[in-house]
Amino acid sequence: MPPSPTPRPPALCPPVRVLLGPGPSEIHPRVQKAMSAGTVGHLDPYFLEVMNGLRAMLKQVFMTDNEMTFAVSGTGSAGMEAAVVNLIEPNDKMLICVNGVFGGRMADVAGRCGAEVKVIEQPWGEVFSPEQIEKAIRDFSPKVVGVVMAETSTGASQPIEAISEVVHKAGGLLLVDAVTSLGGMPVRVDEWKIDAVYSGSQKCLSCPPGLAPVSFSPTALEVIKSRKTKVQSWYLDVSMLANYWGSERVYHHTAPINMTWGLYEALQVVLEEGLDNVFARHKLNSQALKAGLNSIGISYAAAEGYQLPMLNAVKIPDGVDDAAVRSSLLNEFGIEIGGGLGAFKGKAWRIGLMGHGARRNNVLLFLSALEQLLATQGYEFGRGDSVAAANAVYEGQSSG
Amino acid sequence: MPPSPTPRPPALCPPVRVLLGPGPSEIHPRVQKAMSAGTVGHLDPYFLEVMNGLRAMLKQVFMTDNEMTFAVSGTGSAGMEAAVVNLIEPNDKMLICVNGVFGGRMADVAGRCGAEVKVIEQPWGEVFSPEQIEKAIRDFSPKVVGVVMAETSTGASQPIEAISEVVHKAGGLLLVDAVTSLGGMPVRVDEWKIDAVYSGSQKCLSCPPGLAPVSFSPTALEVIKSRKTKVQSWYLDVSMLANYWGSERVYHHTAPINMTWGLYEALQVVLEEGLDNVFARHKLNSQALKAGLNSIGISYAAAEGYQLPMLNAVKIPDGVDDAAVRSSLLNEFGIEIGGGLGAFKGKAWRIGLMGHGARRNNVLLFLSALEQLLATQGYEFGRGDSVAAANAVYEGQSSG
Numbered sequence: 001m002p003p004s005p006t007p008r009p010p011a012l013c014p015p016v017r018v019l020l021g022p023g024p025s026e027i028h029p030r031v032q033k034a035m036s037a038g039t040v041g042h043l044d045p046y047f048l049e050v051m052n053g054l055r056a057m058l059k060q061v062f063m064t065d066n067e068m069t070f071a072v073s074g075t076g077s078a079g080m081e082a083a084v085v086n087l088i089e090p091n092d093k094m095l096i097c098v099n100g101v102f103g104g105r106m107a108d109v110a111g112r113c114g115a116e117v118k119v120i121e122q123p124w125g126e127v128f129s130p131e132q133i134e135k136a137i138r139d140f141s142p143k144v145v146g147v148v149m150a151e152t153s154t155g156a157s158q159p160i161e162a163i164s165e166v167v168h169k170a171g172g173l174l175l176v177d178a179v180t181s182l183g184g185m186p187v188r189v190d191e192w193k194i195d196a197v198y199s200g201s202q203k204c205l206s207c208p209p210g211l212a213p214v215s216f217s218p219t220a221l222e223v224i225k226s227r228k229t230k231v232q233s234w235y236l237d238v239s240m241l242a243n244y245w246g247s248e249r250v251y252h253h254t255a256p257i258n259m260t261w262g263l264y265e266a267l268q269v270v271l272e273e274g275l276d277n278v279f280a281r282h283k284l285n286s287q288a289l290k291a292g293l294n295s296i297g298i299s300y301a302a303a304e305g306y307q308l309p310m311l312n313a314v315k316i317p318d319g320v321d322d323a324a325v326r327s328s329l330l331n332e333f334g335i336e337i338g339g340g341l342g343a344f345k346g347k348a349w350r351i352g353l354m355g356h357g358a359r360r361n362n363v364l365l366f367l368s369a370l371e372q373l374l375a376t377q378g379y380e381f382g383r384g385d386s387v388a389a390a391n392a393v394y395e396g397q398s399s400g
Numbered sequence: 401m402p403p404s405p406t407p408r409p410p411a412l413c414p415p416v417r418v419l420l421g422p423g424p425s426e427i428h429p430r431v432q433k434a435m436s437a438g439t440v441g442h443l444d445p446y447f448l449e450v451m452n453g454l455r456a457m458l459k460q461v462f463m464t465d466n467e468m469t470f471a472v473s474g475t476g477s478a479g480m481e482a483a484v485v486n487l488i489e490p491n492d493k494m495l496i497c498v499n500g501v502f503g504g505r506m507a508d509v510a511g512r513c514g515a516e517v518k519v520i521e522q523p524w525g526e527v528f529s530p531e532q533i534e535k536a537i538r539d540f541s542p543k544v545v546g547v548v549m550a551e552t553s554t555g556a557s558q559p560i561e562a563i564s565e566v567v568h569k570a571g572g573l574l575l576v577d578a579v580t581s582l583g584g585m586p587v588r589v590d591e592w593k594i595d596a597v598y599s600g601s602q603k604c605l606s607c608p609p610g611l612a613p614v615s616f617s618p619t620a621l622e623v624i625k626s627r628k629t630k631v632q633s634w635y636l637d638v639s640m641l642a643n644y645w646g647s648e649r650v651y652h653h654t655a656p657i658n659m660t661w662g663l664y665e666a667l668q669v670v671l672e673e674g675l676d677n678v679f680a681r682h683k684l685n686s687q688a689l690k691a692g693l694n695s696i697g698i699s700y701a702a703a704e705g706y707q708l709p710m711l712n713a714v715k716i717p718d719g720v721d722d723a724a725v726r727s728s729l730l731n732e733f734g735i736e737i738g739g740g741l742g743a744f745k746g747k748a749w750r751i752g753l754m755g756h757g758a759r760r761n762n763v764l765l766f767l768s769a770l771e772q773l774l775a776t777q778g779y780e781f782g783r784g785d786s787v788a789a790a791n792a793v794y795e796g797q798s799s800g
Contacts, residue, residue, distance in 0.1 A: 008457065008671050008672070009452070009453030009457065010453070011668065012434055012437065014438055014446060015438075015446050016438055017440045017444065019439065019440070019441060023654060024440075024442065026439070027439050032438070033436060034412055035435045035436045035658055036435045036436035037412065038414055038415075038416055038427075038432070039417075039419065039426070039427050039602075040415065040417045040419070040424075041417065041419060042609070044415075044417065044730075045730075046415050049409075050409075052409070053409030053410070054409075073475055073478070073610070074635065075473055075654050075655075075656060076653070076654065077653035077654075078474065081633065081634055105634070112631070112632050112633065112634055113632070200654065202654055202657075208656065208657050208658040210473070210610055210659050230512050231512070232512050232633075233632075233633060234477070234481055234508055234509045234512055235477050235481045252477075253476070254424060254475050254476065254477075254602055255609065256610035257608050257609055258659075259608070259658075259659065262658070264409075264412050268408060268409075268411065330444075330445075336441045336444065341651070
């Protein structure tokens with residue numbers, strides 16, 4: 001006998017939010033509309049065309065000619081798992097650079113693949129030098145080196161090019177987490193010789209979460225082809241996925257059609273604006289936000305010179321109540337920002353200016369709301385200073 | 401240097417399709433609208449409420465009190481992998497019943513988990529008897545027995561209850577694939593004592609592909625809790641997911657927000673109509689389609705008495721060109737049906753009447769279009785017979 005019927009939950013009615021957290025970010029209105037286009041079959045000739053177009057556009061944003069560039073049917077963490085499970089076989093050595101939550105997650109994923117994992121650490125908010133990594137490689141001789149380009153938990157921006165050189169000099173493969181960076185700053189997959197890279201749809205691409213863009217270099221594909229063991233995940237097996245995304249069009253799993261509409265439109269929006277313009281816009285808005293926050297005595301958590309434009313992690317001023325400010329931002333202003341994770345819990349706010357969210361109106365609105373809440377908390381600063389400082393950056397009167 | 405810019409692919413403009421294939425099925429207009437609701441954060445209080453509501457509704461359609469009932473952030477195949485990787489540890493024995501593509505897939509997934517897999521087979525289109533399974537269990541003593549309830553590749557409907565009894569008598573766990581059955585026929589998880597079950601959003605729930613409803617019994621959770629090894633997939637680890645879906649709300653991965661809006665609305669639509677009404681509608685439409693097809697000499701591929709209502713696999717009449725008919729259906733009428741997979745390639749058509757797609761207008765349209773194309777192919781039959789026979793079923797003049 002079926003359980004007796006229970007009352008249905010309330011009708012769907014999502015509140016309107018200004019998403020300035022670590023992601024998901026504000027989706028673009030054109031993407032929002034694309035999400036509700038009619039569904040078609042996953043082997044429909046039109047859908048296959050869209051997959052081709054999606055791949056062509058992903059190659060542009062990843063700045064790569066890699067044929068094996070596509071979207072994994074899951075969120076960014078599925079992209080991470082896809083990259084790791086395909087490259088790693090049991091007992092392979094993987095070196096992972098951990099300076100925040102997401103490096104730690106990569107180590108967990110790699111361990112579950114049977115990798116012999118060695119972790120090197122930097123304090124949260126700091127980045128790795130090529131020398132540090134070179135030394136660890138010398139001691140450990142890893143098959144794969146994993147590094148997070150944009151650590152969403154700390155706002156730290158890890159330079160990739162010099163690391164790539166030391167990894168390849170030692171014959172290793174470079175695996176890069178570009179979840180938060182893709183579409184907000186250059187991710188030069190070919191120029192930097194990245195072997196495997198993954199991202200997410202819900203950060204600087206202004207699309208809802210649900211797809212993970214990935215790219216594998218020809219070298220990585222050779223390594224995958226010569227595996228002695230099956231990839232432990234059927235769902236994420238790149239060789240099988242290649243037969244669906246490639247000209248063979250062999251059915252693997254049912255692609256998330258409407259999510260694909262959304263990402264396709266999101267990439268159109270990015271490429272229409274042009275990558276250089278998109279990167280410049282992220283930079284400008286971050287500079288304005290930073291000028292505003294600095295002007296009222298709020299400083300950044302990540303080391304100077306290594307701060308991400310799209311994820312501004314700042315230190316919560318002494319005496320200010322983290323939870324009270326964030327819940328008032330949400331409940332009174334509809335603004336979401338992120339709290340600190342792990343070592344930064346209660347100590348940092350994470351303010352995202354990602355994709356469509358990275359614009360002047362959001363920066364000014366956020367600073368205006370924050371000033372009001374800080375004043376309520378008895379924090380002392382010059383009222384109006386942050387908005388004025390941000391506006392000055394936009395008007396070209398200051399470099400921030 | 402970035403690669404030189406290439407022309408952007410054409411603007412997104414999906415064709416309007418009548419989806420009568422093996423899935424994705426036609427999405428409900430209310431679901432379509434829900435997909436484009438604004439995105440909110442994955443820890444937003446409103447989103448957490450929606451997760452609770454989603455779980456409550458999933459429990460109703462799965463007819464279960466299982467607390468661990470939720471949606472995996474991937475398609476149905478990710479649901480399959482989630483069920484298998486959580487229950488199986490290396491060298492565990494798993495018995496898998498294969499009578500079509502999806503049983504075969506389950507065996508592949510289990511092998512990749514390090515399971516000792518034993519497969520028993522039935523010819524495509526036939527089902528397993530409890531005696532067959534009992535014998536295999538006696539010889540093999542599996543920890544888990546996997547069976548596909550609705551084999552989408554053959555249209556065969558596997559009775560579950562009697563199998564459950566033999567599995568549990570031997571102390572095993574029963575894992576059921578309900579990808580195609582959920583929301584179109586009863587899936588009585590508690591009454592049938594199913595230990596783990598997975599489905600997909602894109603079949604009888606009238607939602608786009610991208611989420612996989614799953615449910616684990618308390619017994620299954622005990623087995624998972626007492627594992628000696630970590631679940632090999634971080635992304636699909638039920639213990640970690642339980643901390644996000646449960647009251648702790650520990651961040652795991654970023655949930656696919658808009659897909660969740662879609663599934664929430666889809667479940668509202670199903671429960672508003674009422675499960676019994678939904679099941680009766682699927683049955684009626686299938687009976688009408690069958691009466692129509694039989695009247696022009698087309699017979700079903702699955703054994704009589706074990707034919708699924710939502711997936712009608714029929715034998716392609718001799719002399720009729722499979723590819724020509726399917727491509728004309730698509731190009732001239734905008735109707736998608738499925739071709740045969742594996743052993744049924746070129747021999748069967750798979751006509752889905754799933755969720756919102758299971759309605760009289762679709763049946764009549766499909767039969768009308770098919771008659772036209774069969775006539776073009778020189779196939780001999782009474783013109784108009786199929787439509788008349790289907791209408792007779794709807795008018796209660798025939799049991800089909």
